[in-house]
Amino acid sequence: MRIGYARASTVRQSLNTQIDSLKAAGVTRIFHEKISTRAKQRPELDKAATLARDMRASGVAVTLVVHEHKRLGRGIDLAALAEQLRADDIGLEFRTGELHGSHDPSGVVFTVLAALSGMEREYIRDRTLEGHESARARGKNIGGAAVTDPAMLSMALHLRDQNLSLRDIAAQLVITKGKKKGQRPSPATVLRMLREHDETSARDHQP
Structure with a gap:
């Protein structure tokens, strides 16, 4: 069987x-x-x-x-x-x-x-975290932080709950700061923003 x-x-x-x-x-x-x-x-x-x-x-x-x-x-x-x-x-x-x-x-x-x-998964995770820390130390933004903000995240979460695609979500968001102010974020930026939110939420809910 x-x-x-x-x-x-x-x-x-x-x-x-x-x-x-x-x-x-x-x-x-x-x-x-x-x-x-x-x-x-x-x-x-x-x-x-x-x-x-x-x-x-x-x-x-x-x-x-x-x-x-x-x-x-x-x-x-x-x-x-x-x-x-x-x-x-x-x-x-x-x-x-x-x-x-x-x-x-x-x-x-x-x-x-x-x-x-x-071991491979832990290696990739450690290298990613090290890269992020190194980038932050040099003043660089991670995961689309240069264009995202709490209001954008809140709207993106609301739209995701309606089962909209990343492309459709991005089409309804507007960047409110930085050089790209007034433009739409890319679907990849929306994905990173939502993924970082989900990972943070998962860590916060761990016992």
Whole structure:
């Protein structure tokens, strides 16, 4: 039996690509959810794992199929989850990405690759933060700060709640300061502004 799991980090991200990939792989039972990989509890993943264990206990060979390893987890968390699947005699398969293929979670190669996937994310994050700090130290603005302001952010959030596209949101905003005063921000600037707001909000709500 092949059980599928799909995950997106935010409610605005589509699961279509992942679900289509799983269906193409012959998966008929798919669990999916929109939740951060950092969440301590992922209900749909727990349901998928529970079904897999129950089916395996009844004597059925079971494989958990995921579009890409990042949808399941990274680094040590991914290795630990994979090890639990191995202990329950459940196979693991990724349809694409760095860990593409079927894996033996107890193997050294898988463990190393899983750890490296987590290290890569932390490396990119650290380098990005260092770059931002360096730029601020030189007096440069980050993430479109030269043209955005609280009023623009408030309006952008309101328009996003109405499911408008980035292009449509940008078309209704006006820059009120700096050299571009009176012009419209670009969709990329709107994206950065909203992303920074979401990241800040997520950090503020962390326990």
